[in-house]
Amino acid sequence: xxxxxxxxxxxxSGFGRVLAxxxxxxxxxxxxxxxxxxxxxxxxTFATRLDVTDPGSxxxxxxxxxxxxxxxxxxxxxxxxxxxxxxxxxxxxxxxQVIETNVFxxxxxxxxxxxxxxxxxSGHIVQLSSVGGVxxxxxxxxxxxxxxxxxxxxxxxxxxxxxxxxxxxxVEPGPFRTDFAGRSMAFSDPIDDYRDTPAGAMRRRFSQQxxxxxxxxxxxxxAIVKLVDTPDAPLRLPLGPExxxxxxxxxxxxxxxxxxxxxxxxxxxYPDD
Numbered sequence: 001x002x003x004x005x006x007x008x009x010x011x012x013s014g015f016g017r018v019l020a021x022x023x024x025x026x027x028x029x030x031x032x033x034x035x036x037x038x039x040x041x042x043x044x045t046f047a048t049r050l051d052v053t054d055p056g057s058x059x060x061x062x063x064x065x066x067x068x069x070x071x072x073x074x075x076x077x078x079x080x081x082x083x084x085x086x087x088x089x090x091x092x093x094x095x096x097q098v099i100e101t102n103v104f105x106x107x108x109x110x111x112x113x114x115x116x117x118x119x120x121x122s123g124h125i126v127q128l129s130s131v132g133g134v135x136x137x138x139x140x141x142x143x144x145x146x147x148x149x150x151x152x153x154x155x156x157x158x159x160x161x162x163x164x165x166x167x168x169x170x171v172e173p174g175p176f177r178t179d180f181a182g183r184s185m186a187f188s189d190p191i192d193d194y195r196d197t198p199a200g201a202m203r204r205r206f207s208q209q210x211x212x213x214x215x216x217x218x219x220x221x222x223a224i225v226k227l228v229d230t231p232d233a234p235l236r237l238p239l240g241p242e243x244x245x246x247x248x249x250x251x252x253x254x255x256x257x258x259x260x261x262x263x264x265x266x267x268x269x270y271p272d273d
Contacts, residue, residue: 005069007031007062009050009109010079012039015128015176015217019076020045022221031065031072033079052079052105062112074228075113076126077106080146084206085188086199087141094186095142102146107153114161121165124228127154131174131243135250139194139202151236158235169227170235174242175213176220215240 006023010016012034020030020043032040033050040047046068050061065072080102083094110125117123132140133147151170158168187203194200220239227233238244258265 003028004073005029005031005065005071006074006076007033007065007072007113008076008078009033009052009105011043011047012036014078015173015220016076016078017043018217019078019221019224022218022225026225029069031061031069033061050079050109052109053100055108058108058112062109062116066116071120072113072116072123073120074124074126075110075117076128076224077109078128079105080128081186082140082143082206083186083188084139084203085142086139086191086194086197089188089191089194090142091188094188097186098142098146099149102143103149103153106150110157114166117161117166118164123165124167124169125154125157125161126224126228127151127168127170129154129170129172131172131238131240131246133170133172134238134247137202138197139199155235168235169233169237171220171224171227172236172238172243172247173220174215174238174240174244174246176215176217176240177213214242 006020006028008016008020008023008030011020011030011032016032016034020032023030024043024045030043030045032043032045032047034040034047035049035051037047037049046065048061048064049057051057062072081098083090083098085094106127113123113125117125127150129147129150130143132144133151136144136148154168154170161168187206190200190203223237223239227237238247
């Protein structure tokens with residue numbers, strides 16, 4: 001569908017920027033958004049300010065895009081950030097910031113765009129989750145909390161809007177060479193007892209991986225475009241060998257546990273039933 005309009009949050013860098021460039025190269029149209037519009041320089045497209053934690057900013061950005069293009073066909077909820085630290089180490093302010101951005105921010109943008117998609121009886125919502133939205137990593141608990149919530153929200157949303165001609169996709173990347181492990185990552189103040197635990201290992205790994213992640217964001221962008229182009233694509237799309245492997249291992253363990261404890265799980269009825 002040449003000429004589709006993509007509305008992409010967090011388009012100043014990382015997946016958002018590469019996806020915007022990929023879509024523009026195909027001759028499609030992009031409303032690129034970021035908290036600082038100056039960082040959208042170099043993208044030859046409509047650009048506007050959007051802070052997903054500011055409801056007024058969300059409404060203004062969506063209205064501006066519709067005024068510019070007349071419609072929105074694909075919403076990509078890409079804006080977000082991480083937080084490394086054992087659960088006990090995290091402050092309330094750090095935890096709330098992650099949830100406000102990664103959950104309530106996505107909710108706000110999605111709800112602002114949905115009336116336009118419903119009126120069209122068409123559209124596609126792409127939610128940028130993570131392998132961390134399926135596998136909860138020690139030392140990354142609040143990020144997992146936010147992405148698990150996003151996955152549940154999006155799975156339910158898919159059932160709600162599917163009958164109205166709107167599709168939903170959940171993209172679950174592993175480590176890609178973006179600035180997620182750098183500028184977009186926050187760290188808690190460490191508690192020494194966690195240093196030699198998996199949570200401490202996670203802290204060290206994130207500190208070392210910025211700029212050396214093994215996967216190419218341009219290939220992720222191509223995969224997302226293919227997902228949107230494919231009418232019968234799955235609800236979820238893991239990206240990268242690490243994501244595919246870790247998600248597969250978790251599902252296998254869950255199925256094994258379900259089978260092993262099936263009798264205990266089923267033995268819950270009242271005797272007369």
